[in-house]
Amino acid sequence: MVTLGLIGCGVISDSYLTGAARSALVKMKSVADLRPEAAQAQAEKYGVQAVSIDALLADSEIDIVINLTVPMAHAEVDLRILAAGKHVYSEKPLAASFADGKAVLAEAAKRGLRVGCAPDTFLGAGHQACRAAIDSGRIGRVVNGIATVMSHGMEHWHPNPDFFFQPGGGPILDLGVYYVTNLVQLLGPVASVTALAGKGSETRTITSEPRNGEVIPVNVNTTVNGLLSFASGAQIVLSTSWDVWKHNRLPFELYGSEGSMLVPDPNFFGGSPRISERAGDWQDLSLDGHPFSAANRTLRDGREVADYRIIGLLDMACAIAANRPHRCSGELSLHVLEVLEAFDKSAAEGRHIAITTPCVQPAAVPLGQDEAVFK
Numbered sequence: 001m002v003t004l005g006l007i008g009c010g011v012i013s014d015s016y017l018t019g020a021a022r023s024a025l026v027k028m029k030s031v032a033d034l035r036p037e038a039a040q041a042q043a044e045k046y047g048v049q050a051v052s053i054d055a056l057l058a059d060s061e062i063d064i065v066i067n068l069t070v071p072m073a074h075a076e077v078d079l080r081i082l083a084a085g086k087h088v089y090s091e092k093p094l095a096a097s098f099a100d101g102k103a104v105l106a107e108a109a110k111r112g113l114r115v116g117c118a119p120d121t122f123l124g125a126g127h128q129a130c131r132a133a134i135d136s137g138r139i140g141r142v143v144n145g146i147a148t149v150m151s152h153g154m155e156h157w158h159p160n161p162d163f164f165f166q167p168g169g170g171p172i173l174d175l176g177v178y179y180v181t182n183l184v185q186l187l188g189p190v191a192s193v194t195a196l197a198g199k200g201s202e203t204r205t206i207t208s209e210p211r212n213g214e215v216i217p218v219n220v221n222t223t224v225n226g227l228l229s230f231a232s233g234a235q236i237v238l239s240t241s242w243d244v245w246k247h248n249r250l251p252f253e254l255y256g257s258e259g260s261m262l263v264p265d266p267n268f269f270g271g272s273p274r275i276s277e278r279a280g281d282w283q284d285l286s287l288d289g290h291p292f293s294a295a296n297r298t299l300r301d302g303r304e305v306a307d308y309r310i311i312g313l314l315d316m317a318c319a320i321a322a323n324r325p326h327r328c329s330g331e332l333s334l335h336v337l338e339v340l341e342a343f344d345k346s347a348a349e350g351r352h353i354a355i356t357t358p359c360v361q362p363a364a365v366p367l368g369q370d371e372a373v374f375k
């Protein structure tokens, strides 16, 4: 049994604490936060102990620490976790900048420790069914594609939405990360990025509680449109925006030499992927046998979805024991972070940006029973 600690007891910590409680592979021991009252509340809710950050890092029983702080703090907290001799699993993005992400990986390499990073949604059944179909050639060679993630932002639901509009946030880093990570698992590494970027407004007015009416600054681009060129030769258009009230576009379509594919929303684990053989009718891709498919969470809008956040960490825990690579790896998240940062860089400099980091496509998840597939 692998013992976990968690730093950052905000909104997303419920998913991880629920996921850890469901798992037979890990045991959550302690939680900590800059705000001790936040750690105390989650400790009481989930039957774990609340401790200071220093005490958590000094606990020799804890093997892996989950970092669920805001993006601007990811690198600093990761470096503290590594300095304490513990493996780290971070929420996305790996860091607020590519340079900070590189520093985290260099420190981990120096210490012989693992870095894992969300998103792990691509390990879910909806996306692994797409991966299996592409790997077996059902749509041929992927030539082209379009991915879209657009809404009017986060200030209407998150209690503290500031970080979404600060470096490390914005729709490209906050949500584009799911799309680019999934594209890399489906198609392999990205070679270059070309993009335009801008802002719909200089401020946002919070409409969620408890800060309803407060005006916050926008220090990131909130509309970012780009073109990803993959080493495989595929060209994918990615549109991300928090300046859109309503639209009618699908999350994700891939076009191959032998057919097309509708990929489910990569923010979730399940979904209903479909393919066509050449110009034939759409057919559902079966999720049978793929782990992590059953709906287990009801969203604010009433939709039932599969939410298995934490399985990237479970894979990493098993990978450490088996001395094999883990799928949600530091290398993958650093490659994706370089790609995401390249959108703003390309827009600012008016040129194609070549991607420099190597990246190995993560191994497909085998068919089988949920977390047992990682053993």
Ligand SMILES: NC(=O)c1ccc[n+]([C@@H]2O[C@H](COP(=O)([O-])OP(=O)(O)OC[C@H]3O[C@@H](n4cnc5c(N)ncnc54)[C@H](O)[C@@H]3O)[C@@H](O)[C@H]2O)c1
Binding pocket: 007, 008, 009, 010, 011, 012, 013, 032, 033, 034, 035, 038, 053, 068, 069, 070, 071, 073, 077, 091, 092, 093, 160, 174
């Ligand atoms: N909210 C979501 O639906 C969601 C979904 C997926 C991923 N994420 C990611 O998870 C991370 C956290 O998001 P959230 O929505 O839970 O944010 P949040 O603001 O609700 O919580 C962040 C917590 O981290 C604490 N914190 C900040 N800096 C810290 C530091 N240096 N040391 C210790 N604690 C610190 C804060 O006090 C706060 O309790 C972000 O990287 C975000 O991108 C969030």
